[in-house]
Amino acid sequence: MQQDTSKNTHHSNIAIDDLLNRARGYLPPKDVDDTRKAYDFARKIHGDQKRSNGDPYITHPLAVAHILASMQLDPHSLQAALLHSIFKDPSSKVTEKEIEIKFGADVANLVKGVNRINSVEFNANIDYQAENIRKMLLAMSADIRVLMVKMADRLQLMQVMDMPNDQKREFASETMDLYAPLASRLGIDWMKREFEDLAFSYLHPDEFQNLTAKIKSSSLDRERFVDEVKKLLTTKLEEQGLSNFQILGRPKHLYSIYRKLIAQNIPLEKVYDKVAFRIIFQTVRECYEALGLVHSLWPPIDGRFKDFISSPKSNMYQSLHTSVIGPHGDFMEIQIRTEEMDKIAKEGIAAHWAYKEGTSISQQDAKMFEGLKHLVQCLQDLKDPKEFIDAFKEELDHAKTYVLTPNGEVKEFPDGSTPLDFAYSIHTEVGNRCTGAKINGRLVPLKTVLKNGDVLEILTSPHQEPSRGWLSLVKTSRAKSRIRQWLRQEEMEKSLKLGQEISERELRKHNLSLKKLIKTGHLKEILKRANSNALEDLLRKIGSGKIRTNQILDLMLPAEVKKEKEEEEALQELTGEKAQHVSKKADSGDIIEIDGIDGMLVKISQCCLPMPGDDIMGFITTGRGISVHKTTCPNLHNTDPQRRIEVGWSTSAKAQHRAQIQIIAQDRKGLLVNICNAITTDDANILNVDAHTSKDNVARLNIVLEVNSIDHLTSLLQHLRQLENVIEARRN
Numbered sequence: 189m190q191q192d193t194s195k196n197t198h199h200s201n202i203a204i205d206d207l208l209n210r211a212r213g214y215l216p217p218k219d220v221d222d223t224r225k226a227y228d229f230a231r232k233i234h235g236d237q238k239r240s241n242g243d244p245y246i247t248h249p250l251a252v253a254h255i256l257a258s259m260q261l262d263p264h265s266l267q268a269a270l271l272h273s274i275f276k277d278p279s280s281k282v283t284e285k286e287i288e289i290k291f292g293a294d295v296a297n298l299v300k301g302v303n304r305i306n307s308v309e310f311n312a313n314i315d316y317q318a319e320n321i322r323k324m325l326l327a328m329s330a331d332i333r334v335l336m337v338k339m340a341d342r343l344q345l346m347q348v349m350d351m352p353n354d355q356k357r358e359f360a361s362e363t364m365d366l367y368a369p370l371a372s373r374l375g376i377d378w379m380k381r382e383f384e385d386l387a388f389s390y391l392h393p394d395e396f397q398n399l400t401a402k403i404k405s406s407s408l409d410r411e412r413f414v415d416e417v418k419k420l421l422t423t424k425l426e427e428q429g430l431s432n433f434q435i436l437g438r439p440k441h442l443y444s445i446y447r448k449l450i451a452q453n454i455p456l457e458k459v460y461d462k463v464a465f466r467i468i469f470q471t472v473r474e475c476y477e478a479l480g481l482v483h484s485l486w487p488p489i490d491g492r493f494k495d496f497i498s499s500p501k502s503n504m505y506q507s508l509h510t511s512v513i514g515p516h517g518d519f520m521e522i523q524i525r526t527e528e529m530d531k532i533a534k535e536g537i538a539a540h541w542a543y544k545e546g547t548s549i550s551q552q553d554a555k556m557f558e559g560l561k562h563l564v565q566c567l568q569d570l571k572d573p574k575e576f577i578d579a580f581k582e583e584l585d586h587a588k589t590y591v592l593t594p595n596g597e598v599k600e601f602p603d604g605s606t607p608l609d610f611a612y613s614i615h616t617e618v619g620n621r622c623t624g625a626k627i628n629g630r631l632v633p634l635k636t637v638l639k640n641g642d643v644l645e646i647l648t649s650p651h652q653e654p655s656r657g658w659l660s661l662v663k664t665s666r667a668k669s670r671i672r673q674w675l676r677q678e679e680m681e682k683s684l685k686l687g688q689e690i691s692e693r694e695l696r697k698h699n700l701s702l703k704k705l706i707k708t709g710h711l712k713e714i715l716k717r718a719n720s721n722a723l724e725d726l727l728r729k730i731g732s733g734k735i736r737t738n739q740i741l742d743l744m745l746p747a748e749v750k751k752e753k754e755e756e757e758a759l760q761e762l763t764g765e766k767a768q769h770v771s772k773k774a775d776s777g778d779i780i781e782i783d784g785i786d787g788m789l790v791k792i793s794q795c796c797l798p799m800p801g802d803d804i805m806g807f808i809t810t811g812r813g814i815s816v817h818k819t820t821c822p823n824l825h826n827t828d829p830q831r832r833i834e835v836g837w838s839t840s841a842k843a844q845h846r847a848q849i850q851i852i853a854q855d856r857k858g859l860l861v862n863i864c865n866a867i868t869t870d871d872a873n874i875l876n877v878d879a880h881t882s883k884d885n886v887a888r889l890n891i892v893l894e895v896n897s898i899d900h901l902t903s904l905l906q907h908l909r910q911l912e913n914v915i916e917a918r919r920n
Contacts, residue, residue, distance in 0.1 A: 201247075202247065202250050202251045202254045203250075204224070204227050204250065206254060207223070207227070207250060207253055207254045207257055207266075208220055208223065208224060210254060210257035210258060211223055211257050211263070211266065213260075214260045215263055219263035220263075222263060222267060222291070223253075223263055223266050223267055223270070225290075225291075226266070226267035226270040226271055226291060226295075227246075227250065227253075227270050229270075229271070229290065230246060230249055230270045230271050230273070230274055231246045233274045233280050233282055234246050234273070234274070239348075239350050240350050240351070241348065241350045243350075245273070248273060248344060248345075248348075249269060249270045249271070249272060249273050250270065251344045251347075252269040252270075252272070252337065252340045252341050252344050253266045253267075253269035253270045253340075255269075255340040255343060255344065256269050256336065256337065256340050259336075259535055261333070261336060262333070264292070264294045264295050264298060264333070265298065265333045265336060265337060267291055267295045268295050268298035268299050268302065268333070268337055269337050269340060269341075271287060271291070271295070271299050272298075272299055272302040272303065272337055272341065274299075275299075275303050284296055284299070284300055287299055297331065298331065298333055298334055298337065301331060301334035302334055302337050302338055302341070305334070305338050321366065335370075335374075339367065339370070339371060339374075339376070339379065342363060342367050342383075343367075343379060343382065343383065345359075346359075346360070346363055346382075346383065346386045346387070347386065349390070356390050357390055357391065359390075360386070360387040360389075360390035360391050361387070361391060363383055363386070363387045364383070364384065364387035364388075364391065367383050368380050368383035368384045368387065371383055375501075375504065375505050375532065375533070375535070376534075376535060377533055377534050378534055378535075381441040381443075381444075384441065384443035384444070385441050385442050385443050387443075388442060388443040388446060392446070395446060396442065396446075399442055399445065399446055399449075400442065403439065403442065403445070407439075410439060410463060413463065413515070413516075413518070414437035414463060414465075416515060417437065417465060417514060417515065417520065418435045418437060418465075420485070420515075421435055421465075421467065421482075421485075422435060424481055424485060425467075425478060425481060428477065428481055430469070430474055430477060430478065432469075432470055433467060433468060433469050433470075433474070433478075434466075434467070434468040435465065435466070435467050435468075436465065436466045436467075436468070437463055437464070437465045437466075438463070438464060438466075439463055439464075440463070440464055463520065463521075464520075464521045464522075464523065465520060465521070465522045465523070466522075466523045466524075466525070466530070467522065467523070467524045467525075468525060468526065468527055468530050469524070469525075469526055469527075470526065470527065471526065472497060472526060475497065475508055475524045475525060475526065476508070478524050479508050479510065479524055482510060482512060482522055482524075483510070483512070485512075486512035486513055486514050486515075486520070487512060487513050488510055488511065488512050489511040489512065489513065489519065491640075492509070492510060492511035492521075493508075493509065493510045493511075494508075494509040494510075494590070494640065495508055496508070496509065497525070497529070499590060499592065499596075499598040500598065501588075501590070501598070501600065504532060505529075505532065505533055506525060506526075506529040506532065506533075507523045507524065507525040507529055507533060508523065508524040508525065509521070509522075509523055510522050510524075588600045588601065588602065588603070589601050589602070589603055589604075589605060589638050589639065589640055590640050590641070591610065591638050591639075591640070591641070591642045591643070591644055592641070592642070592643045592644070593643075593644065594643060594644075594645050599613055601613070601638060601663065601664060602663045602664060603663075604637055604663045605637070605638050605662070605663040605664060606634060606635060606636060606637060606638060606661050606662060606663065607622070607624075607625035607627070607632065607634055607636060607638070607644060607646065608622060608634050608658060608661050608662045608667055609638075609662050609663055609664045609666075609667045610625070610638065610644050610646065611625070611646045611648075611667075612662070612664070612666050612667035612670050612671075613664070613666060613667075614646065616670045618646055618648060619654075619667060619670055619671075620652070620653065620654050620670070620674055621648040621649055621650060621652045621653075622634065622646055622647070622648055622652065623647050623648060623649045623652045624647040625644055625645065625646050625647060626644070626645040626647065627642050627643070627644055628642060628643050629643075634658075634661055635661050653674075653678075654671045654674045654675065656675060658671050659671055659672070679732075680728055682731065683727075683728040683729075683730075683731030683732040684724055684727050684728050684731060685731065686730075686731035687726070687727030687728055687729065687730035687731030687732070688702070688727050688731075690730055690731065690740065691727060691730055691740055691744065694740045694741055694744075695741075695744065698741075698745065700744075700745075702723070705744060706723075711723060714726070714743055714744055717743055718735065718743050726743075790806075790814050790816060791814065791815050791816065792816055792845075792846070793815050793816055793817045793818075793821065793823070793824075794846075795817070795821060795823045796817050796818040796820075796821040796823070796824075797845070797846045797847050797848055798816055798817060798818045798821075799845035799846075799847060799895070799897065799898050799901070800837045800845070800897055800898060801837075801897060801898030801899065802818050802819075802898060803818065803819040803820075804816050804817065804818060804819060804835055804836070804837070805817055805818075805819050805824055805832055805833070805834070805835065806832065806833040806834070806835040807824060807827050807831055807832055807833070808831045808832075808833060814833065814835070816835055844873070844894040844895070844896065845894065845895055845896070845897070846875070846892060846893070846894055847892070847893060847894075847895055847901050847919060848890065848891070848892050848893075848919070848920040849890075849891050849893065849901075849904075849905065849908075849917065849918065849919050849920060850888065850889065850890050850891075850916075850917075850918055850919075850920050851863060851887075851888070851889040851891065851908060851914060851916070851917045852886065852887070852888055852889075852914075852915045852916040852917075853886070853887050853889070853911075853913045853914045853915055854885065854886060854887070854913040854915065855881045855885045855886065855887040855913075856913050859887060859913060860877070860879060860889070862911055862912070863889065863891075863908065863911065863914075864877075866904075866907055866908055866911060867891070867893060867904065867908075869907075870900075870903065870904045870907055871896075871900075872893045872894060872895050872900070872901075872904055873893060873894040874891060874892075874893050875892045875893055875894060876891070876892040877889060877890075877891050877892075878890040878891075886915075890920070901919060905917045905918065905919065
């Protein structure tokens, strides 16, 4: 394919007359004069400043402006490109206000926006990269021309690579990972291809040289092939009455061929579609007529046809794509489009920002800019730098699946996306309440992978809520962030409720409550001690375990109450030395006798879950009463012996007791159902089940349940061991 050579040649030797001649081709004389004034001003500011390669520094902004002029961008963009480096010069005394006075507010804002992106010097640190991308997105959402200047700036830097050798590879890597896919997202195809090939030459220099030599050696055969196909197509199209068209054939750019070699693990000789053809017509009707002719000449390859004319991409790209088995059995990619579509395909968003005197933004242009702002919105809630960069790269991923809403609107998603991704792209609430989907009128589960051309309809229910398992079903950053946001909110609400219950229980021991505590006026002091912004923040910390139970009273009790508490504890320590047997009522019933202490809170330890029939020992905790353990509990053995106390079970106790059991079984269909049925048949209550199956098909189930006694548990375990496929059933 023929292309404007000014866009893929190095620009270090561009002169001001080259730029002005470009500008005169599409700008009125006054705008050309203003561009010259911007150049003169920038050259004066940079003075004798040199780049490290010895070139005058003005050659860089001049080359950047020339790139933008080749895209026919508006005069303010050209002037901003010429001025964008003046703030980098440490000797420069120019202010933003001076730029505004000399060249207007629009140019000043563009320069300011580019300067903001460039404010951090390049390095490979992930925090830097995330911060710089955020700045780019912010600038892009405010004025897309800022990003256009930045993209041209990066392209010119890649062309000359005027930097220390140890930085070149990292700089090329950032270009490949960020700027090339961003150019693709903006629809600037020629810039994307040049970014990729330039970065490829620095990241894989040996492969680049080898592939370049091989492609060059086969150029004669390729030219013959292109001529053969063009001649045949021209004849057949004219026979069908079509005229006034162009047929272009070009080799695919080096990096796309290299990527195919790596992905398919094949030699260059096996890459059959090294050449892409483009047929350009005047009307859409002619495009579809030509498509029918192409498919009548050569058999199309299944799954390789895409109609982006009736369903444009989000960057407004339109074309018909098809791959066929052409002459000599070679695969060929053929694109068919109109002249206007071809301009947009090559220039992308730049075609919409090209200078058009006296015209305003069209509805189509507005739709494209909304798509770019949607990209910003998808990423704005992600705070973690790595998560942000991963999500950004995913949003720019070249591999896309195109699906439709019931009313025909096209939406694009990364390959591997599911109906949940589609639901969250509509609205957060639609995603949160999604229960299923219809694809092409047929009900499908949420894990179904979307395919090109699918028509989706989302089903919702007001009772549906997201689950953590949804994170493994979705592909897009928007869906992941919205699910995590809901889970965090749910966790915060649970922590708040639990923290309130724990605090009220601890305060009740001293005839206090949160309400009374607020009335005392001590809340501000309490929040300061707890490093919390509000009472809700404090309660969430308690509920989530960030503040331990034994710290609550120290934080919340007023000084006078603390003094009474300390005196009471001292008295209890004293009476503990004169031990006498008394009885204590536990939370779960009248079931524990404690040697020598009355009026203390008693807790059954959750680490070993003792029950009547077990040998037990008590441990006096600080501020939480007595914790009761089995005498064999490892946690008890690690405690201070001086704080252990004899306890015993009351013979009259009637209560439910928690126990944890483990079952090992050969996995089979219905195993879990049979186990649960056996437990409920023995009149035990299941509280929690954690099941895992190993690669050798052995299931391990950890079950927390409630039983009446140790005899009840022993009987239950015996019944479980008798179940088919159960290898072992024991108490943990």
